[in-house]
Amino acid sequence: MMKLTHNIAVRDIEERYINIQPIQAAGRLTPDAMKALIAYGDGYSTCDQCRKPFRLDKITKPPIAEFHDDLAQFLNMDDARVTPGARRAFQAVCLSLAQKGDIILVSALGHYTEFLAAENAKALVREIPLTADNVVTGDAVARKIEEVTREHGAPPALVMLDHFDYSFANEHDIKGAAKAAHQHDIPILCNGAYTVGVMPVNGKALGVDFVVGSGHKSMASPAPSGVLATTSEYADLVFRTTQMVGDLTARKFGVKEVEMLGCTLMGANILAMMASFPTIQKRINDWDEYVAKSNYVVDALLSIRGNRCLSEYPRKHTLSKVDTTASFDAIARTHKRRGFFFSDELKNKGVVGIFAGATRTWKLNTYGLSWDRTKYVADAFKEIAAKYGLL
């Protein structure tokens, strides 16, 4: 083990292996982001030229203000802020829109951070049911809104829906959901943690009130980082400035925003986001190619007897959930390394990132792979299958 300090190992997974870990693939830094970390690593590095009104998103050197405008435009929304992760954006929206006891709708595939953000606002959560194909439709949203309104006596305060979910990475009908929500005057948040930064996301075209992205998940940025974009209709509420006045000192606190708690990502993280941004703007246009590569690898897995793709197929995303109970798990049952035989075999071939020991249902993410590596990974699965007589 190469050591960084006395008790921390150097992390060299990305250097030594092909990494298909489900949540890591699109969060790998660009070389420019790495340079930004080095130059802006120090705590308050962004604050050298902070002038009135003393707020992160107003700083022009480095061009943080411009980046905020760019982010809003990138998502085709009116206003944007960076946040310490997508979850902190959910929190800001929930705390702004929900009162204690209000209902927030999420998908039956909603991410746990959406539940926690609602709970943090003392709101309740109801799940929107899925189709047999594990997809949320606009109709399902409409029906759940009506059901909740009837039972609860008031409409939900918010709909939070994943653009592509964390489990299957299936595409959900954000546009239909937005139409349904707006017919009942309910705002809707699009959780783009798996889309913002890898594929084009157009908030206005989707018709949503909020678009949330994750820097460390899909924008080639360090953790924690994220983005919350909204419309001019909701910006005044979610980005409301403080109304506090000191009772003794009569102090006021200018344009500091309550839900942002003032400034958000003051140092390395926002500069790394900014440094990766030109790459992000370009790479979303290569999405179809990455999806094709994803299908190439999934097809290789499906060529192995008994395997199934649990995600919608053909794939529309680079993250996929597969079922290898009838193949690799059958081997695991009698292998001396049990389920670890499979991750061992992959690692021996230089491929890491599937959950160690998992041989039944597991996830992989092929985002960012070149065609050479895509084929290599596909072949690796087939070679392991061949070795154990599964083809």
Next chain:
Amino acid sequence: MMKLTHNIAVRDIEERYINIQPIQAAGRLTPDAMKALIAYGDGYSTCDQCRKPFRLDKITKPPIAEFHDDLAQFLNMDDARVTPGARRAFQAVCLSLAQKGDIILVSALGHYTEFLAAENAKALVREIPLTADNVVTGDAVARKIEEVTREHGAPPALVMLDHFDYSFANEHDIKGAAKAAHQHDIPILCNGAYTVGVMPVNGKALGVDFVVGSGHKSMASPAPSGVLATTSEYADLVFRTTQMVGDLTARKFGVKEVEMLGCTLMGANILAMMASFPTIQKRINDWDEYVAKSNYVVDALLSIRGNRCLSEYPRKHTLSKVDTTASFDAIARTHKRRGFFFSDELKNKGVVGIFAGATRTWKLNTYGLSWDRTKYVADAFKEIAAKYGLL
């Protein structure tokens, strides 16, 4: 201008200058933290070996779990979590302890993020008055508690008090305040943004229920990063785990903590905090020497005719607020560069970090300077004064 990308300049202030900026001095990275940023910069870099129960502070490789134990012990508290900045710790405590309309006491020198955290929890804030020397005493806390209880009909939900404040960096009587708060059964939070990481802070000895520190302000860590430590009495409340259950799926979310929104600092930031930690543990023992250096520089400023130290004097901290209205500001009134003459002169001598243009009241922080540099900075002030006939 050396460029990092097409529109971002390389930041080289720490390489080229002596930086006495008020909030940056103790947030400069250690070399080990810089190495950690490089090795762990990728988004979800900490998640390689995340196993059940799937929570950041339970990860053992890298030794994040151990670091959490070390942090609690370092502050002599029972339990600790990392947070995206001290402000997110204030938020977690306010949201846990305050109901809508509750009163939270802060100092008349309380930081704006304390006001915002209270506002975020829909609580109200009342300020504790200062002595003539700009210090909060235990008696003042007791009187304010009684006053608020009388007028509001209920005691405050929380006292938040800065160990040393952001304005003068005066020391406030946390121990006396804790005694007063506890006599009324009110929990108290010690805001150690300016102390945790630079001087010894012993939560149990101070008698507080919460100790909050800032990674990017005082722990040689990148932004955003911070720590929230508490006692076993309050850990169950502030670190309470989610009670959410999916109404359709019956999903539960294990040991994810509501106020932490699950995991907090998943990548570069926590690893950099960890890498800096051995240095932090050592450097707090050098605090007296840094305070001596602070006094050396302040004494040099006071040797200039008409200057005053607005902070308590002799200094007990490396951050100080001084008044040079009668000296440097007198020059600024007729200088063609106005107040900028002063920051110009300092910059020409290789010293930066005072607010550009300020010549009346301004702040400096000498933390981290060697004796050679301390003397150099002191001499720089005196040489500028001499040049303009102020000695």
